[in-house]
Amino acid sequence: MLSTQPEIVVGVDFGMTYTGVAYWRRNMPQPKVIQRWPGRPHESNRKVPTVLHYPITGNNVPEWGFPSQHSEPKKEWFKRYLDPTYLEQLRAEDPNAGLPTITEVRKWYRDYMSCLFNYISKFLQDQMGPWNMLHVEFIFSLPTTFGSQEITTSLRDLLAEAGFGRGLHTIEFGLTEPQASAVDTAKDSSKTLQSGDILLVVDAGGGTTDAALLEHSSPQDEIPELRELAIIPGIDVGSTNIDAAFELLVDNRLQAGGLSLDESTSYTMAHSPEFQMWKCSFGDDSTEDTPQFLVPVPRLNESASNRRAGIERGKMAFSHADFELLFEPQVVEIVRLIRDQLDSIVHNHPGRYVKYLILSGGLGSSPYLLSRLKAEFMLNSHVAAPSLEILLSDEPQLAVCKGLVIDRMQRIKTRRNVLTGRICPASYGVLCDMPYDKNNRQHIGQDVYKHPIYGVTYVRNQVKWMIKKGESIDVDRHIAHTFTRQVCRLGDADSDNTSKKIWLDKIVISHQEAHRLPGGLKHSDCHVLCKITSDLSTLSLSDFELVKEQKHWLKKLGSREKYRVAEHQIRIVIGSTDLKFELWYKGEQFAQTNSVRVDWQEGAAISAPNFNRRLDSNILAGVRKRKAIENQREQARVGNGLRHRTGGPRSRTPGLFTRDR
Template identity: 35%
Template sequence: MEGFQSRPDLVISIDFGMTCTGVAYCNVATGSDSVRHIQRWPGRTQANENKVPTLLVYPQDSATPSSWGFLAETAQEASGAGYESREWFKIMLDEDLLEQMRRKSSEPNKVPHIHEVEKWYTDYFRYLYRTIEARLRGELASRWEDANIEFIFSVPTTWKPIPTVERFRKTISAAGFGSCANHTASIGLTEAEAAAVHTARSMPGIFKENEILFVCDVGGGTTDLSVFRVKNIHGSSLSLEQIDVVFGATIGAAQLDSLFEKEVLQRLQHADRLQPMGLNDINQAAWEMRISKEYQNAKCDYGSEESLMDTETFAVRIPKLDRGYVNRDYAISDGDMYFQRDDLKGFFDTQVSKLFDMMDKQLSRVRQKHPTEQVSHLVLSGGLGNSAYVQHCLRSRYASGNTPHSNAHNMQIRIAPDPQLVVCKGNVADRVQKLKTGQSVLGWRCSRASYGTMCKILYDPYDPAHQGSKTEVDPLDKKTYIMNCIDWFIKQVKPFDSLE
C-alpha cells in the first residue's frame, strides 16, 4: 500500500474524528500548492460544511448501513424503532480502552466487541472513499483508477503502533483506500504535529527564530500536545524541530458529553421513580439528549461573549416524553429538562483540570531539558480547543503572570487558523512542501518508541559491559559472539531527521 515512488497527482488527507471527519487535498499535478478541503457532502449538497458527521445508521438485524454522515443525521432524527445509530466509536478501536469501558459499564453486554468496531470503521470509510472519489475525480486529467494518488491519515498519539494502528491500517485498506495500483494509503503526522505544520504555514509572522512552541490539539476524544523549536524563519520555508515526544491523553469533548449524559440519566431515573414517565428506554433517552442540538449548542457557546446575552437556563427535549409531563423536583416541564448554563462548568472543569496536568508535566520536562529557555507560544486547535471557556481557563493559568512555571511567564496563547481543519490541512501541507523543496516542515522529529534490529556483537573479554553475557561460537568464523543484541537506529525521545 505504501510502496509507490513517483510524484503524486493528488495528495489527500483524512482526519477521522470522534464527532466529525474532515478531508483536505492538493492537486499537485497542476503545480498548485494550495490546500483545499471538501465542503459538499451527501445530504448537504446545497450548503458548505467543513466536516461530515462520523455517524452510521443500521436497520435492526442488518449488517449493512442504511445511511451515513449527514444522511444518517436526518435518518436518525426521523427513524424510531427498527434502526440503530453508531457514533462516537473512534476511541473504541483501542482494545485496551474498549475493555476498560466494558469493566466500568453498568451494562457490559451493550459494549461492543472489537470486531464490531472494526466493521463500523470499515463501513464508514467505504462511504467516505466513494464520496472523496465522486468529489475529486473531476480534478484529474486521467481516470481515478490510473492517477497517482496519496491518501494520508492521522491517528491519535494514544494509539499503540501494534495492535491499534495496524488495526486501523487494515480497516482503511478493506474500505478501498490504496486499492488501485497507483494509489497509496499511509499514516502521516500525529494530530498535534499536523496542527503545528498548518499553524506554522498559516501564521509564520508571529514566530521568531529558536522560539519554543507548544501545540495542543484538543479534539472530540483525545488530546495531543507537542513541543517544537522554530527554525529557518528567514529561509524559503519556515520549519519546526520537535524537541520532545508527543504527549497524548483521553481528554476531549466526548468525555465532557459523557458527564452530561450521566447527569441526565440520574435525573431521569429519579424522576421516573417519583412520577413514572412512560419511557421505554431511559438510557436511550439520555443518549439522545447528549447528542441533541440544544445541548451541543449550549456546550459550544459556553464561555463565549455571545453566551453572556443568553438566558441563564437552556432546555433539552426529552425524547418521546408526553408534553404534559411536569416534575419540578427534577426541572422537567412541558416535556423538556431544564439546566442552568453554569451546570456545564463542572463538566468543562473536569477536562480542563486534566489539560492543566498535561501542560504542567510538559512544561516541567522542557524546563529540565532547556533550563534557561522560555516557552513563547501555546497554539490551540481542535473542537474543544476552540471553546471560549477552555481558552479563558488556559489564559488565566498560563498567560496572566500567575503561572507556577518559570519557563512560561511570557507564553502567548493563540488559536490556530481553521482550528477544526488543522490536522487534515497540516498533513497535506507537509507532504506538498516535501515534494516542492525536499524538506518537511518538521525537519526533526522525536520518536515515541525505540526501533532497532536484532544482531550479534563480537565478544570482547576486556569490555566490562560484556562480562556475564551469554555467548556463542559462530561455526563459520569460529569467533565468540554475544547473541540477541539490538542495534538501535532510532532511540525514544532522541530527535531524528524526518527525511532519513
Template identity: 30%
Template sequence: MSLETIYVGIDVGLTHTGVAFSTRDMDTPLDVDRWPGNKEVAKKVPTKLWYRAGCMKPVSWGFDEPEELHRGMDVIDCFKLYLDPDFHTDGLENSPEVFWTNEDVQLWFVDFLTALRQYIIKYIRNAEVFANDVMGDWKLHPVEYLFSFPTTWQNSKVVETFSRTVTRAGFGECAAHSVEIKLSEAAAAAVYSAKNFKNQRSIQSPKGRRELAIGNEERIRKGDVILICDAGGGTTDVSVLKVLSTQKFEIREGHTEEVLELEQLDFVNGRPIGSVRIDQAFQRLIETRLKCIDYNSENVSWSLKYAARDLTKGSFQTIKENFGYQIESVLNKIAPYVPGLPRAYHNPEEGFENGRIILTGDDIRKLFDEQICRIFSMIDEQLRRIRELSPSEKVTHFVLSGGLGSSPYVQDCFKREYGYGKAAKRILISEDPQLAVCRGLVIDRIHRLRYGHSIISSRRSCHSYGIVFNNRLSQNKRSPRQSEGIKISPYDRKRYAVNQIEWLIKRDQLIHQRQYISQKFNRVFDNNSSEISWKDLIAMSQSPATRLPQTSNEGDARIICEIDSRVSRELLRQHPKPVKVQKWWGSKRNPEFLKIQYEVRLVIGSSHLKFEVWFEDMVIGESDEVPVNWQYTSIDEAISLDSQASWPVDWSNCGHAGGTKDK
C-alpha cells in the same frame, strides 16, 4: 496531456470527519463543506451510521438522519477508538452496554468509509476548480488518499488493522489510486500550524479573538518554542516544537510561500481526553435528574436513558458549541426540552418546567472543567519535561487546534491559566482549528513532493531499535552479563557473546529527516556455497536508554522484523573488496570460508523506519516500513508486550566491522 494528481486528506474523528483536497500547484487545500442531509455549509460530517435490524448495510450516514427512528433501528457513533482492542473507557469493558466486538468496529469503519469515499468522488468531480479535469473515468484519474491515525494508537498492529479497513472500503482499489497512512493526528496538526502561522489569531488581542496575530511578540518567529494542543472529540495531543527557521519556497514563478521549519523537542503526549467525555458526563447528569422525577410515559418505547441520550446528541451539542460566548455567559439559565417529556409536565422542585429541564451555567461549566483540568495537567507535565530535557528552552507560544480547542470557553480558560504573569505565553488559535489535521495531511504531502522533505525536520524516538549480532570477545574480556551468553564459534573457535543487540536508535534520541544510521557487520559462509543468504533480526525495546537489554532474550527486547538478504557468486566476483577468503578452523575437507562485509542502514521516514541491507553500492535486502509513533510514553507506565521467544544462535553472524555512523 497528463492528469494532475489529486491529494485527499481524511481525518476520521471520533465525532466528526474532515476532508481536504488539493493538487500540487494549488496554493491552499480546499475543504469538503457540503454534505448529504445538511443544507448549510459544514466543515465536517458526523462520524455516524444508522442501521435497521436485520440489515447488514447502513440505511444512512453522517448528517442524513432518518426522519423517524423506528424500533429496531440503531445509531452507531463514537466507535473510532474501539478499533484498538486495548482501549477501555471508564471501566465499561465488562459492561452489558458494550455489546460489540472488534470485528463489529471494523465493519462500522468499512461502512462509514465506503459511504465517505463515494461522496468524496461525487464532490470533487463537481468542484469548480476541477471542472475540466475530472470529466472522465474516476478510476483512471490519479488520486492519493492520505489518512491520519490517533496518537494513542501506540501498537502498530492497530494502524495495520485500520489500513486494511481503508482498503476494504475501496480506497486505493484501482491502479491510479493509492493510500498513505503515515502521519499521526498530532504531526498533521503541527504541520498545519507551521504552514498557517501567518493566519493564526491571538485570543489575548484587546480587539477580540478574531484579530490576526500581527505584533512581533504575538507572531511566531525563529527561535520561538511552541506548544501545540490539538484537543478534539476523543483525544488530546500536546507537542512541543522549536522554530528553527522561517523558510521561503517558490511555488511557481512570482509566487512564494513561507513555512516554519520545526524541530520536535519532546515526545507527543496523547491521551483520551475530549469533547465526547463532556457529552458522557452530561448524559449521566440528565439520567440522574430524570430518575428523581419518577416519570412514567404512556409511550412504551420511552426510557430515561434514551431521553438523556437524545438530549445529549441533540440540543446539548448547540449548547456546548456556544458555551463561553458573551451572550451565553450572561445567561445563567439553560432550559432545553427533554425528548418524550410532555410540554405540560411541570415539577419545579426537581428543576423541570413545561417539559424542559432547568440547567445553570455552573452545571455546564463543571462538565467542561473536568476535561480542561486534565488537559492542563498534560500541559504542565510537558512543560516540566522540557525544563528537564532542555533547560535553555522556554515555551513562548501555545497554539490551539481541534474541535474542543475551538471552544470559546476552553480558550478563555487557557488565557486565564497561561496568559498572565511573568511566565505568560502568547496563545494563538489556528484558522479553522477543527480542520487542522485533514489540511495538514495534504500540506505535508505536497511539501514533500515539492521540496523532498517534511516540514517537521526532526523528532524524538519513544522506542529503541537495533540489530541482533554476535560480538567477538577478546581473550581476557568477560561477558558483560551472565556467562551462559558466551559460546564458541564453530568457524574460528573464538569466544562470542551471542544474540547481542547493537542499538542504532535509542529512546529519547533526536532523529533528523534525510538521515540514515548505518552499521557494518561481517558474515561467514562455506566457500563452496553456490548462493549465499542470511537473515538479519531487528529488535525493539521500550525501556529507557539507560536500561536497555543487551541481548534479544532478555528484558522487554522483542524481534519486530526479519530482513532476508541474498548475494550470488557473480555479485561477489564483481565486488571482491568486501569479501575475504580465510582458513576454516580445524577442517581439511573444507579449508576455506568466505568472510563478507555488509552494511545495515536504518532510514528515517516521517512516521516510519525502514531497514536496508547494502552490499557495496546496492540494496540486497530490506524490511517493510516499521510504523513509529513519535510520542511520549511514561517510564512508569505498564507496558504490555507479546511473549518473546528465545532466539537460536546464527553462527554466520560474526559481529561488527566498524562503528555506527549517522549520514
C-alpha cells in the same frame, strides 16, 4: 527504486465525532477541504459525522454521515475502541457493559471508511477527472494514545479492504494529530514565528486530547520547519465526555422529577442541536446575558413543566454553573497536561520557555476552555511561559487534515518537511552477531564462534542499537544496519539454491533510558518487536560479491576457499505513528514485491506505556445505557411486528406523568 511522487494528496482526519478531508493537486496553491457531504448537498459543512447505521433490510449496506445521525440503532464514538488494550481495560472495569468486540469495531471502521472512500472518489473525480492512472496518496493521522503497532497494521489492512490504496494509490500514516495541527498553524498563522520559538500545541477533540512540544527552527516564514522537543502521551479527554456527563445530569433530573420517560431521552437531548449549540458557545461573550440554557425534552408537550426536573414549558433549563460542572473535569485534565509539560521544560530545557500555546480540535475551540487557560497560564504565569500567548488555529476543526496535506505538499515542492525532527519514543535495535570484545563484560560467558570466512570471533544474539530513546529522528538520517551474509561457497552443488538468498532477522525494542540499554535479548525490557525477512532470491549469483576466505599466513594462498557474499542493509523508517522497513542493496532500495516481509509480534508496542490515561467515569455509564436503549428498541420492533401480524394495537409513546401548572 524510489517511489513516484504523488500527483494528488488526500489528508483524512478520522475523528471520534466528525471526520475531515483535505486534498491537494500539484497545480493548486493551497489545499482545499471537502465541504459538501451526502444528506447536506446544499450546505457547507467542514466535516462529516463519524456515524454508521445498518438498516434492518438484510442487505447489511450501512448509511453513514449526516443521513444516519438521527437513525437508530447507530454506531458512533467507536474510534477509542480501535485500541484493543483500551477496549479490554473498559471490559475489565465492567464485563457486563455490553461493549463491542474488537472484530465488531474493526468492521464498523472498515464500513465507514468504505463509504468515505466511495464519496471522496466520486467527489474528487468530478472535480479533477479520472484518477485511476494517477498516483494518489491518502494520508491518515492517529492520536498519540494509539501506541501499538498492532493498531496501525490492522487499520492499514482495513483501509485497503475499504478501497484505499488500490492500483497506483497508496496508504500512509502521517503525523500525529497535534503534529499535524502544529504544521497547519506554522504555515497559516497570523503570527510571525521566529526561529527558536517554542510552541505547545494542544489538540482537544471528541475523544482524546493530544499535545506536541515543538521548536520553530526555520528562518524563512515561507518554508516553516518544526522540531519535536518531547514525547507527550495523550489523555482520554474530549467533548464526548461532556456529552456523557450531560446525559447523566438529565437522567438525574428526570429521576428527581419522578418522570418515567423513554430511556433514550437524555441521549436524544445530548445530541440535540440546542445542546450542541450551547456547548460550543458556552463561555463566549454572547452567552453571558443568557440566564439559562434551554434544551427541549423529546416527546413532551410544550406546555408541560416540572420544577424538580427543571422543566419549563417542555424544555429543561440549565444554569451556567451546571455547564461549568460539565466542562470542569475535562478542563482540569487539560490544565494538568499543559502544566506537566511546562514543568518538564524547566527540568529538560532550562532557560527556555514556551512562547505560544496553540489550541485546535472541537473542544480546543471552546470559548470556556480558552478563558480557563488564560486564567491559569496568562494571569498566573508559569516560569517556563512568562509571556505566553494563546492562539486558536484559524480553522480548529480542520487543522489536522490540512496539516497532513501541507506537510506532504511542502515535501514535494521543496524536498523539506515541515516537521524536520522528532524524538524517538523507544530504542530500536537488531539482533545480530557482534565481534567478541574481551573488555565488554556483557560478552563474558556468551555463546561465541569463529567466522568461517573472516576468521573473527563473534558473540551470538547481541543487540546492535540503531537508534536510542530520546534521540532526534532526522528525516535526512538513515537508521540502518548492514549485514554481510554468506550466500554460498563457490563450487557447491546447491550454490544457486534460492533459500540461501533469504534471511530472517529480528528487530528488538526497549523502553529503557538510553544509558540503561541491555546488550542482549535476555533482559526484562528488551523484546522482539518483529521479524524481518529479506529476500534477494531474484538476483543471480554473479550479482553477489566474490571474496576469499581469510586464513592463517602460514597456509598456502592457493588453499583459500572462495565465497559469494551479500552485503545488504535493513533501514527502519520511524514514522510518527508506525514503523516501516526497507531493504537496500548496493546503494539502492530493493523494492521488488515481497522483498521485505514483516511479521509483527503479538502485543508489539512502539510507544512506552501511557500512564496519563484515566478512565472517565461517565464512559461506561454511557455504554451501558446505549446498549439498554438498543435492546429496548429491538424488543419494541419485534413486539410491533408481532402486533402488526396479529392485528393487535400498536404501542403509543407515553406522555408526561407529572405536570406542574
